Amino acid sequence: MTATTGAEVRSSRSAGVAVVTGAGRGIGAATARRLSAAGLSVAVVDRTELDTAETVAAVTAAGGTAVGVGCDVALADEVDAAVRRVNEVLGPVDVLVNCAGVTRDRLLLTMGDDDWDTVMDVNFGGTVHWCRAVAGQMKQGGGGRIVNFSSVAADGNAGQANYAAAKAAVSGFTRTLAAELGPYGVTVNAVAPGFVATPMVDELAERLGADREAFLAEAATRSALGRVGAAEEIGEVVAFLAGSASGYVTGQTLVVDGGRP
Amino acid sequence: MTRVAVVVGAHHAPGAACARRLLERGLDVALIGEDRGDGMHPGELLDGLPQTAGRCAVFPADPADSASFATALGRVRSTFGRTGVLVTCVGAGPDAASASGDAGPGATRAALRTLFVAGRTAAGDMVGGRWGRIVNVVAPVVTGEDAWREAQAVLAGVTAFTRSVALELAPFGITVNCVAPAALSPHERPSVGPAAPHGSGVPYPQAAADLTEHLVSDAAAAVTGQQGYVTGRLFAAAPRAPHATSDRGTGVGKR
């Protein structure tokens, strides 16, 4: 998290309201903390309100304003209810970060319908539901920032046909929505992380029966910088795309992967 | 090269053009899809083709439903034989992106699920023969100025699926490629003058069939995971004339 004193946070409190989905842990949690440090009030969204508790506590301990909202992003009704709750507690949404994501890695020939649907409905469906639910208030408010989450896997990856298709669809949808909402002053971009050390990759290492440190070390060789990314580094890029400095950037997917070796 | 091709999405003009081309090349073509009365006419597809054309039949199924598709493919196997070629043509957009829309992620979700179900099921058939050709064809649903915008999510999903599955199926001698209109490429910018760069030449369905014909041939064995953007002309689909029902149904047509 960026070093910011509580006084600075409070003095810039008028920066607006941000929603970060999947903010209970990992990149979403780091992003919520970073946006709070930039002065935004943050709605911390994750599967259950309990899942949001740690992030809400971290934000408020640092002097920020946060509210935890339980919501399965794959379900349009739950998203609509979550938006109503955010509006009641914090006000209209200025910044939306769609970070909630899941993987169900399988080779195509053994991939079940549920593996396909879950990955599509959370990663892509969740993004569309949230964008649709807040686009109206951003238009009315005269502008806004949407940051979606793609992945470098969207370039294609064996064992991830579902995830690659869903994340690529997020990038495509980001281009579409940018064209649609551009006239209203709303920018829509995506971030495509490479390998970032979060609970998601810890779980992956565990599933593969790999030693965590060895797994991360091997991943590090696949970046020009020779290391894996930190959740906070992704949060910094999101903060840029969510802030005023990126006003002329829209429809883009920004790859944050440490470069190609 | 195998003689049996499955075409999904023949109710889209590029799907129908691909089916007709494969028939012309002598392949037996199974049309799997919902029999909605549009584009699924073996008699019409075979019309004017030479005696050497393959056989054609409709196998009604919901191509996005695993059980339904598997049943249809089983019937294709007993009618024509093991599937070697799969052409899946999916419509591109629109999803309800704006606040006014009600449909949510429906269009992209449905298109990509069809790609997944058809690809997984047909690949299962191809693995045994250690030869296969899968071509995923993007059909713009919206034409005109909005076509680029509305196609982006499906186009990107098709590309990523194609590249991922190509990596997985290469060891089995199965290639996987996709075909899309150049005008929909994310790198395409709005035309600045009256001479749109992709506004001339053959219609897109024909251009898509030209490339598909090559991709399913033995000559294209080394081409996989690729996306072919073809510069065919996008046009608003003309309403189809109503057809007599005699050439419909699951009867096997043969020229």
Ligand SMILES: NC(=O)c1ccc[n+]([C@@H]2O[C@H](COP(=O)([O-])OP(=O)(O)OC[C@H]3O[C@@H](n4cnc5c(N)ncnc54)[C@H](O)[C@@H]3O)[C@@H](O)[C@H]2O)c1
């Ligand atoms: N970690 C990486 O290397 C990496 C790489 C590329 C892309 N990404 C993407 O970045 C984003 C964050 O990844 P992460 O590594 O922090 O993952 P993570 O698994 O650590 O955290 C994801 C969070 O999303 C929540 N979530 C999952 N499904 C949800 C649902 N249906 N409704 C609400 N919340 C839900 C989870 O509970 C979790 O708190 C994801 O979209 C992921 O796909 C991560």
